[in-house]
Amino acid sequence: MNAAVMTTDTMPAKRPWRDNALFQGWLVLLLAVVFGALLAGVQTALGPTIAANKRNETLSQVPALLAPASGAAATAKLEIDTRMLPVSRGGRTAVYRVHRARRDGQLAGWVVQTAGQGYADRIEVLVGLSPEADVITGLFVLDQKETPGLGAKIATAPWRRQFVGKPAAAPLEVVKGGGAGANQIDAITGATISSRAVVAIVNRALADVSSQLAADAGKAAP
Amino acid sequence: MSTPSAAQRFVRGILPENPVYRQMLGLCATLAVTNNLKSAVTMGAAVLFVLVCANLMVSLIRHWLTPHLRIVIFTLTIATFVTVADRLLAAFLYPMSKALGPYIPLIIVNCIIICRCEVCAAKQGPLTAVADALGQSLGFALALVSLAAVREILGTGMWFGFRVLPAAWPDWVIMVLPPGAFLTFGLLLGLANWISARRGGKEEA
Amino acid sequence: MTYFVDILLIALGAALINNFVFYYFVGICPFIGVSRRVEMAFGMGCAVTFVMTIAAAISWTMTRFVLMPGAPLTRWAAGLWLDPQAAAGVDLSILSYIVYIFAIAASVQFVEMYLRRFLPLLYRSFGVFLPLITTNCAILFACLTIMSRLVGVDDPAARWDLAQALALALFGGVGFTLAIVIMAGIREELEACDVPAPFRGVPIALVVGGILAMAFMGFTGVDNGLKTALTPPAAIVAQAPQADSGNGASTP
């Protein structure tokens, strides 16, 4: 590459000493700094509302996923606190986001947020568990990109309702063509991979956390 | 070569120089978000907001643009306004922001905006630039809606979520999938060319 | 072993299964605009792949060390004024879009000047399409996917490192070049075909693109099969689908 640096005659260099690169790019510097500051301002202004939206989206599902409370407790307000539960099993550490729901002090149940690889892309689900973390009380699909019309049916209520009441201890299996036994889930016709993916995600999450949650439940119950 | 006035720019933007059907710009967003009408309309609104702000900003600073940093400055301005739009959408219209997902940031590289900045805003005054932005984004929104209407009704038999076709309609799932987008847009483009050729318009696109 | 399988799956996913053009719809403008002749399409593909790899490298480093919430550099810088606990709370992830597009535009401008100086012939054959690469959605999409695998993931083990990011960018570019060259080949044949006048040019190209997209849909799900095939049996028992398997570029 030729070492001689030619004067930039394409740039109308009115004042030669203003020739260095930084000066020509002054507009870019100014814009970059101004926009950086502007966006940071927007972030601090809107940040909390966006975070609230994100949290509400998951928390608004939690009541639906818990076991239906009976009697007086039904109307009491739910307090939900979320914590990250690191789990290491079989040489693999995974972090789960666990929401603990309490109704006026009494443990109402757990909701575990987990995700895994579906047919086409990630599937993010919420699994509701009973206080002793032994029975599944609900399932909600937060985010999925499965094939619309086929795999996307995992988000529909009828299919998800199959999970309610299934025992958490034994791993669930996917069965084709109805006749669902104690721990069997009927696959969606034409979308067996998606159905199997969701069941696998739920199984792994339960296998990872149910023991620890049950222990916590034992400790926490007054 | 007379530089067109604000009104001309506005009118041209919608049909004669429709950014999607005539200039073939912004195809990434056109194909991606038009599997349902709601996201198409929101994308149109987002592009309107960003295009107007970007055109305004660029036309204000057009005298200090240096040739070899021109593109960098345009993209920087557009990226800022898109981030602002994205944050506003996430704060106030969260479900829609989730539906549009990755395609909002792709407005930054939407060819329409950079092209309008280069062609119109960098050369003319703020008023013409804004008029041009309005025209172009309306044209863009029109194209999006036309495509989304066809794809959603064929794919799911619904418009904006309301069932239009009887439930017995076998959903053409392909319409909501990528191949459907290509096919529908190709056919619509052919139709547009045919109509304009029949109406004795100037040469096809 | 599973680390290389992971990289292979990312590469295969980006090139074929989740092909940027046919699955994620990015990079359509050059896909329609440039695919008139095969050599030009191939040249464009290489330029896009090159710029995409540079942009991915820059955006990964920027995201990992500055833009991520609690990124080391930001935490150190904030630590100068705030107490360490608050410093961890400083989050610059909002800057990600500007930083990426800044990196892309600058690298395209750099490549343009480099070509103009050392490869004038290639530069002239690109002509107007070189600046068009900046507005190429594929490159920004690659950066966004990398960001989503760094920021959007709460499980630290599943975060992508530089090698995985570069694998996505490089093979995403290869997938893009593949798509655009196939398209250019078909369109060269189309020139001699008897296409009705309103469909000549872009409309017929889009219809052909639709059929190509259908063909590429055949690849969906292949990476799952490959994943189970390639991961050694021992690992399967211990680890059913990972909390966040790295294969397949997911949208944030």
Add this chain to the structure above:
Amino acid sequence: MIIWVTIGLSAAAMGTLAVFFTSVLGWANRAFHVPVDPRIEACAEALPGANCGGCGFVGCREYAAAVVCDAEPVDRCVVGGQSCTEALAAIMGVDPTPSLPYRPVVHCGAHTADRLLRAPYHGEPTCAAANLVTGVQGCTYGCLGFGDCQRACPFDAIHVIDGLATVDYTRCVGCGACARACPRNIITMAPFKAERILAVACSNKDSGKDVRRVCEVGCIGCKACQRACSLFTVQDNLPSIDYDAYCPDDLGDAIRAMEKCPRHCIVAVGKPSAKDLAALGDEQLPDVVAPDFKTTVDDTEWRG
């Protein structure tokens, strides 16, 4: 407090990034500086920038580069006209003498009726495709009449009339698109020293006997024109005109050659002369009837 730190840090981060990129680009702009002749830039500015191709170049920048680098005549730009020519001449410092206008000449005079051995051809209706098929018509040199030149002309100045490409010199700007489009290369650009010049309306190089078998009006290479006037030189049965020595005012023996030619292959081409216009004076030209609505694309484009 944390707000100010966030804003300050983001501004600082963007600032450092901007400094890094601008300095790299600035250095690259200087290090990779390509010595571009400023005159090209100036000429490109002077040209209208419509990239219409009227000057025979792809775009205005190419024409500007040609004017500066390989001394292309400055009055080629059709759209720009006189003002453009003067501007270019001023930049280049040459006097804006109008150079000879180059116009296309079709070296074939045979209409559909004159061509013998024409086979019924239902293939691709373009000259390029028909040219690949042997036996479409007897003469393998002459005009095929499928209108590739007509489609190529951006100024609608050449039409296939009764099977033969005919140039409408009133509209033609001499951009050469038709010459490039013709697969048989029978359209050449000739310098028009006058409104109308003589040209040879044939390109068949076979012997007289073969020509008679395939064409009613083709040149049989009898060399009558060469004997009558020194302008014509006959090589393998086809006369060609030496346009440099061609002077429009003393055409005496060239006119004699034209009359002597038994096949009337030597014709005058160019803008319609006063005589022709007078002849048409009274005839009422039908105005172009635009089809109000065509069910299908016009059939030459799309067969069935």
